[in-house]
Amino acid sequence: MNFSVQTILVMTAALLVAGTGGAGVEESLAKNAPARIELHDQYDAPKILSFPTTNITVLTIADRKGSEQVDRWIAELKPRYAGRIDLRGLADVRGVPWFLQEKIGKRFQETRQYPVMMDWSGKVCAQLGYQPGQANILILNQNGKVLGRFTGEAVERKRTAACHLIDQALSSPMPPPAVSTAKSSAGLDP
Numbered sequence: 001m002n003f004s005v006q007t008i009l010v011m012t013a014a015l016l017v018a019g020t021g022g023a024g025v026e027e028s029l030a031k032n033a034p035a036r037i038e039l040h041d042q043y044d045a046p047k048i049l050s051f052p053t054t055n056i057t058v059l060t061i062a063d064r065k066g067s068e069q070v071d072r073w074i075a076e077l078k079p080r081y082a083g084r085i086d087l088r089g090l091a092d093v094r095g096v097p098w099f100l101q102e103k104i105g106k107r108f109q110e111t112r113q114y115p116v117m118m119d120w121s122g123k124v125c126a127q128l129g130y131q132p133g134q135a136n137i138l139i140l141n142q143n144g145k146v147l148g149r150f151t152g153e154a155v156e157r158k159r160t161a162a163c164h165l166i167d168q169a170l171s172s173p174m175p176p177p178a179v180s181t182a183k184s185s186a187g188l189d190p
Helices: 002-028 064-081 098-111 123-127 156-171
Strands: 036-041 046-050 056-062 085-092 116-119 136-140 146-151
Touching: 036 116, 056 064, 056 156, 064 085, 064 156, 085 123, 098 116, 116 123, 136 156, 146 156
Parallel strands: 056 085, 085 116
Antiparallel strands: 036 046, 056 136, 136 146
């Protein structure tokens, strides 16, 4: 009888731990972007994103698999908000050996004419709570606060919600500068 009670207690504890596992994911997502992100783009030009900014920033983050989903997001947002938002791209290219980085950079040059910050270490993507294998769209206010996150395909429901959030942010007055405890991300890799 004790064995079955012990078994039930162990199973109950395991279910409780498993049930709360998802809660930690939401809590661990970054609520603010780093105050300063410094990376090179696919042309090896230094790119800096620092807060505060004058515009709302929409940051697209993707790895190879997720990059296919980014194009539809950009096709929706770029013409609609031209000149009113800062649209930035960030590529999670961690794991690419140093001797293939130039080749990957050239492939990006062929497929993406706009600058894409290349995160060779994956540190910046991790700081932002990036979810691999899908497009990650972060809407950031002028102080770098994450107003909203969208992942995956740019289906109508998500696009509508993202546009509504951007519209709200654009119609709100610029928030006062926040006192940031976010660490700067010196992601300049050779």
